[in-house]
Amino acid sequence: MDPLSVSAILLWLSPYILSLVAFLVLFEQISYLNKKRSTPGPTVVFPFVGNAVSLVRNPTKFWDVQSAMAKSSGIGFSANYIIGKFIVFISSTELSHKIFANVRPDAFHLVGHPFGKKLFGEHNLIYMMGQEHKDLRRRIAPNFTPKALSIYTEIQQHIILKHLKSWMESPESDTKSFPLRLLCRDMNLETSQTVFVGPYLSGESRKRFEVDYNFFNVGLMKLPIDFPGFAFRNARLAVSRLVETLSFCAEESKSKMKSGDDATCLVDFWMQDTIREIAAAELAGETPPPHSSSIEIGGHLFDFLFASQDASTSSLLWAVCLLDSHPDVLEKVRDEVSGIWSPESEKLITAEQLREMRYTEAVAREVIRYRAPATMVPHIAGEDFPLTENYTIPKGTIVFPSVYESSFQGFIEPDRFDPDRFMETRQEDRVYKRNYLAFGAGAHQCVGQRYAINHLVLFIAMFTSLFDFKRERTDGCDELSYVPTICPRDDCKVVVSLRCTRFPSLS
Known part of the structure; x- marks a missing residue:
């Protein structure tokens, strides 16, 4: 067919194509309004992509508008x-509990991320419900x-100390401010890798692991365009x-x-x-128990990594920010920690000493309340669900x-910001x-919350004992930035100096 014939056909079809597009746009708009009803929200949405561009461009503003x-x-x-x-x-606590309490096939399905199933796969701990989910949590x-x-506490301290020392040895540490976000992220990634799979991740595998995890992190905040060359793919x-590596x-x-x-x-x-x-099943001539294959366990280990990595980074950054802006709280933390543990002791903080740090733990819990790292927990409605008397x-x-x-x-x-609210009085x-x-509610409440609290308390205790620090404050530095958990907009820029006569080598 010659080009003139193709052009003629396209010219003849163009009114029909335009009519089809107009119909789809109108149908989409009517469908949206029918679902929205009288619920607050935009009256008109952009065809096909809706408000995705504004969400990706400025997530903080997008969610602030939804909240307002x-x-x-x-x-x-x-x-x-x-x-x-x-x-x-949903901003209402009671309505949020209604969602968390109804995670089941005929109500809500936890997804963790709006396009999580495409990223994590269908058979993920996040998506399990009922008896299968209970059995896995038991394991x-x-x-x-x-x-x-x-x-884990011993491992955490060794890695925290290793990274704090590297921050201190930075040529800019005494004279210039530097952002902590990527430094904390790297520290947490090494902590998660070592706590979760310890000696089984070799040096070369660990480097590849970090590269792949960075690809994953970047793709979390991008549009779900699953084509070569795009961040989501x-x-x-x-x-x-990553799952394959963890399965090994x-x-x-x-x-x-x-x-x-x-x-x-x-x-x-x-x-x-x-x-x-597995051995008992083999002896009885039965198939291995569910969720016992290495590839399944690798997937669940990745769930742990995802749950602990970015949320923990967020909390560490906000702890530094809030302690800097609340010197009275910082002084009380240092007084408590110094009465229990000292870097000069050349010893690790024991589990018993960690439990004695009640005020420092109250600070950690208040940091998590005041700046809940994973601000929202996405679910998908599996069926129509009556949220209120007037809206389904x-x-x-x-x-x-x-x-x-x-x-x-x-x-x-x-x-x-008031840590005393979590004290016994x-x-x-x-x-x-x-x-x-902050740790969820219901059947999917975070199983590792004690581990997460311990990590934050250990970091606060060691960071405040080893360093004098000062934020470099600029306009808007404490505004929320979604990366994907919330962090201060300036990535927590600080100047640090050593409080001790020498950097300890803990054993």
């Missing part, structure tokens, strides 16, 4: 539209016993490689635990029970319960327990 609409309406939720998906943002429980946590492929670690751990060696990392504690269950969430809606908003509800003077953590949702 939810609050001003008095109903506690608002609506929007992103790439063919109708979304509902995970030995990973966080006091004995296991005490071993790079992230999805990186997750596959699980396989090596199984061999080591079969030999009767002592557990030295999280996967070892996990495999101790797993190999016993349509099937397929992505629902965002905001744990950040809940953190500022109920507590006494919630806008004030006030016990706001008990009185307002329903509002403290």
Whole structure:
């Protein structure tokens, strides 16, 4: 067919194509309004992509607008539209609990990320429900016993110290400010790798692991365009490689635990029970128990990594920011820690000493309340669900319960950074327990929250004992930046100097 004929056909078809596009745009708009009803939200949305561009360009502003609409309406939720998906943002604590309490096939499915299934795969801990989910959590429980946590505490301290020393040896450390975000992220990545899979990740594998995890991190904040050359595709492929690497670690751990060696990392504690269950099944002539294959365990280990990595980085940064802006709190932390542990002792903080740091732990808990790192926990409505008497969430809606908003509800003077609220005299953590949702609620509540708290307390204790530090404050430096968890906009720029006569070498 010659070019003139093709042009003629296209010219003849153009009115029909334009009519089809106009129909699709109109249908999409009507569908959105029908789902939205009287819920606060934009009346008109951009065709096909909705408000995805504004979300990617400035997520802080996007969610601030959703929050403002939810609050001003008095109903506690608002609506929007992103790439063919109708979304509902929930600011009300009680409505958030209603979502968390109804994670089941005929109600809400936890997704962790709006496009998480494309990234993490279908058979992920995040997406499990019912008895299967309970059974897997039962298998995970030995990973966080006091004995296991005490071993992790040693690992955490060695890596924290290693990285703090490298920060101190930076040529800019005494004279110039430097941002902590990437430094804390790298420290946490090494901590997670070592705590979770310890000796099974070799030097070269660890380097590749870090490259792939960076691909994953970048892709989390991009549009879900699954084509070569796009960040989302790079992230999805990186997750596959990361899971494969972690599955090799699980396989090596199984061999080591079969030999009767002592557990030295999280996967070892996990495999101790797993190999016993596999052996019992083989003896009975049965198939291996579910979730015991190395590739499945590799996927679950990646879940742990994702859950601990960026959330922990966020909390470390906000701890430094808030201690800098609250010198009275910093002084009380230093007084408590110095009465229990000193860097000059050349010893690690023991599990018993860690438990004695009650005020420092109160600071850690208040940091997490005041700046909940994972501000929202996305769910998808598996069926139509009556959220209130007047509104039913349509099937397929992505629902965002905001744990950040809940953190500022109920507590006494919630806008004030006040660690004393978590001390025994006030016990706001008990009185307002329903509002403290940073670790989630219901069946999917974070199983590793004690580990996360320990890590933050150890960092605060060591950082404040070893360093004098000062933020380089600029306009807007404390505004929220989504990367994907929330961090200060300036990445927490500080100047540090050593408080001790020499940097300790802890044993």
